[in-house]
Amino acid sequence: MQFDPSENRICQLFRIEKPVIQAGMIWASGWRLAAAVSNAGGLGIIGAGSMYPHILEEHLREMQTATGRPYAVNLPLLYPDIDKHVELILKYKVPVVFTSAGNPKIWTPVLKAAGITVVHVVSSTKFALKCQEAGVDAVVAEGFEAGGHNGREETTTLCLIPEVRKAITIPLIAAGGIGSGRAMFAVMALGAEGVQIGSRFVCSEEASSHINFKNAVLNAGEGDTQLSLKQLTPVRLLKNDFYKLVSRAEQEGASPETLNELLGRGRAKKGMFEGDLSEGELEIGQVSAGIREIMPAAAIVEEIWDEFLTTCSQPFKSYGTVKA
């Protein structure tokens, strides 16, 4: 099976060989992971959401020597020091920025004026259209299965992608629940032109996530994650003691203020970076149930890509043979 990147709009847009994008993830995706994925022919993303500006600068400096290939920075737009992050992105001539969690209208023109390719992450067709109007170059449509922050609408990837595909004309990347080449095939069949993968890369050797967290993901089974904190910012979490505390408070009718107090500061760092599996916040997607091994990031890209290409040449094998 031959794949021609010149016929794929995502490969063209980012100048990459395979339309496989490693998601920006707080406390997991630093320069090591992003460089490994970019060097494997995909697009690696540095997750700036957990980085002070001086930390982001360190990662950008390392990235310049770790890869000569295209890469991106994920910029959650709610971040308080966003203007400092944008300054660094311009200084280091970052070629691609994935914005999320905010309004793309404000920063898209600034980034585009500097020649940067801009992509925004959404969880609904309505916001995909807004992104297109705001002038972004591509959209990531992320379904309910995904790890991390998520939409309130609870639309699954399987239902979201075809609707967004019908609504927008710019390139479309699917996210949420994709951990294999077969899953990639499924969303490409629905109209996506590339995939953004988060949870699977948490269990890569290069991810900066704590080994306790990686092992907890390996042990997760079906039903072990849940969308939580819907009154604040909905986030899919692994069910641990912290999750149970929040869940009990929500059932007892806790106000957003009480939930905010429960959350406190630094929960995500505590869980995902420091490895406190009881008190920390552990963001991960439903696909964790199928992740069974910590692998080098390049091997994850290769495995997904090979399975995708094989599935393209024999997609209906599980049904038996379909004759033309």
Ligand SMILES: Cc1cc2nc3c(=O)[nH]c(=O)nc-3n(C[C@H](O)[C@H](O)[C@H](O)COP(=O)(O)O)c2cc1C
């Ligand atoms: C540990 C973790 C941290 C994440 N942090 C961010 C983030 O900082 N910014 C963002 O836009 N999305 C974040 N996400 C969502 C991912 O970028 C991605 O869209 C999602 O993981 C895709 O779904 P999947 O987990 O099923 O692969 C995070 C996801 C995980 C698992």
